Amino acid sequence: MVGSLWHSVEMSDRSDSIKPPPLPDGLVAVVKEDCPTCVLIVPVLADLADRSSITVITQDNPTFPSDDDWVVHDHDLALSWHHDVITVPTLMEVVGGVPVRQIEGWSREEWQTFTGVDDLGPQIADWRPGCGSLSVDPNRADELAVRFSGSTLTSRRVEIAALEDEWEAMWDRGWSDGLPVVPPTQARVLRMLEGTSRDPDDIVAVVPPDLVECTVEKVAVNAVMAGCRPEYLPVVLAAVEAACTEEFNMHGLLATTMPTGPILIINGPIRREIDMNSGINVLGPGNRANTTIGRALQLVIRNVGGGKPGGIDRATHGSPAKLGLCFPEDEEGSPWESLAESRGFGGDVSTVTLFPGEGPRILFDQISRSPESLTKHLAAGLMANVSPRLALMFETVLVLGPEHMSRYHDAGWSRERFLDALTSELTIEADTIIRGTDGIEEGMPEFLAGETLTKFPPGGIHVVHAGSGAGLFSMTFGGWVAGATGSVTVTKEITR
C-alpha cells in the first residue's frame, strides 16, 4: 500500500519526443483489481458512471470493475506509463487527452469535491490509501521504459549472441579500459538518463581526438559501463564539458608522453548528495561515486573520442590514475574557503574542477608542529614535482590532510597567508638549476641565468582539503604543461 497521498499531484513535464496516447476526455479513474482500495470503491465508480460520466481504465483484469463500455483495458499499460500514473486509484480530469488535475487514493471528501457529486460511497470507509500502479511495478518498469521510450535512444544497437559472454564481447570490441564494464542495455541507459533533466540528444561536447559530437545519451551509455548511478550523471556531464574545452586541451593531455590525465575535484552540495568520500582513503578505492565518475569521463574519451592507449594516447608509462581519478574536497572540516570558492564559485554551487595531472604522491611530515616548519617542508617536497630542475612550467594540486591543516588552523593562518608563505619558500635562484649545473644536463635554459624563479606559475598551487583525521600527511599531484601552450585548469558548474 502506498502511504497518505491525499494531495493533488502536479502534472510532470515529460520531455520525451514520443507523443503520449490520449486519455479519454472528462472524468477518468485508473484502477487495478489487485488493489483492495480499488475493489472497495467499485460501488463509487458504478455510481459515478450512473449519475455523472466516467471512464475507468483498468490495468489488470479487463472486466474490472465491470464489462460495461465505460471500462477501458490498459492492456500494455501505455496509458498509465505515458501519463505517469504512480498510484491506483488515480482520479483525473482530462482535457484534450491529457490530465489537468488529479488525486490519488480514496477519500470521500476529496472525491466529492473533485467530481462535484455528493454522497459518494456512503456504505464504505471514509478514506483508504491507494496501491502502486502496475506501470511502476519494479518488475515491469524497466521493460516498459524500453518499450515506450527506447526509441528515443539513437545509439546503434549491438546484439550480443546468447552463447557469447557479454563482458568478453564488449572487450573484443575495444570498449573497455581493461576492467569489466556494465553492459549498457537500453533499460540501464534509460535509468541513467533519469539522472539529468537534459534531453538525450543534447550535444554535450565535441570529444577529441576524433572530434565526435557527444550527446547526453552517449555519456549515459559510458556512465553505465563505468558503473555510475544515475545521480552521478550530472557530474559526468559537467566533467565531459570541462575536459573538451579549448583551454583544457584534452587532445594534448591524451596524446602526451607524460603520465598525466584529467584529475576531477568535486566541490559543493552534490558531494554529500551522491555520498562521495572526502575522508579516509579519499584518493583510493572503496567509494562508488569517487571511483566511477572519473572512469566514466575516461571511457567517454576512449569510446566516443576514440582516444586509446597505444593509439592517440602515447603515454610512455601512463599511470593507474588514468583509469579515472575523482575526489571531493572535505569542505565541512576545513577552516578555509574551498577550491571552488577560491576560483570564484559560491559555496552553494556544485562544481567539478579538472586539473591536468599525474597520480598523487605523499608529502610526509610527522614532526612539524609549527606552521612555518610544515610550510618549509611541504615546499621542499613540492620542489621535486615533475623535476626539481624545472620551474614555472607545471602547476600542482596540493591536498592538505586534516592533521596538517590543523597546524594552520591552530596557528590562525588564513589560506592567503599559507599560500604567501609557501610561494616564498618555493623561490629558486635560476643559477642553481640552469642546464649543466651540478653535473646535470637537464634544467632551465641559460637565458634565465641570474633570474629568481618560482617553482609554480602565479596561481599555480590549487589547495584542497581532504583525507582522514589520522595521519600527518598531505598529497600532491604534479601537473602537465600549464597555460595556453598546454592545459589550463577548468572549473565547471554542475547542473541537473
Next chain:
Amino acid sequence: MNITVLDPTGELRPDARERVPRPESLSGLTVGLLDISKARGNVFLDRVEQRLDELGVKVKRFIKPTFAKPAPVDLRHEIATSCDAVIEALAD
C-alpha cells in the same frame, strides 16, 4: 536470450571493423610513407624509403601539414586510393 546493448562509441566505424588483409609480400605494391611533420620523422622515412627502394618496392611520400591535427580527409583519401599499404612515421 540475446542481449542488446547500446554502442558506446562515436560510431565512426562499422561495429565489426573489417581490415584490409595485411599483404604477404610488398612485391609489386605501392607503399605510402607518411611524414606527420614532427622533427626528424623525415630522417626515419628517408631510411625506410632507401630500404624499400633496394627491395624494388614503389614508394610514394606524403606529409601532413601539422602533427598537431589529424591528416586532412583529402590526404587520407589520396593515400588510400594510390597505395596498397602505408607506413607512418610518428615521433617521440
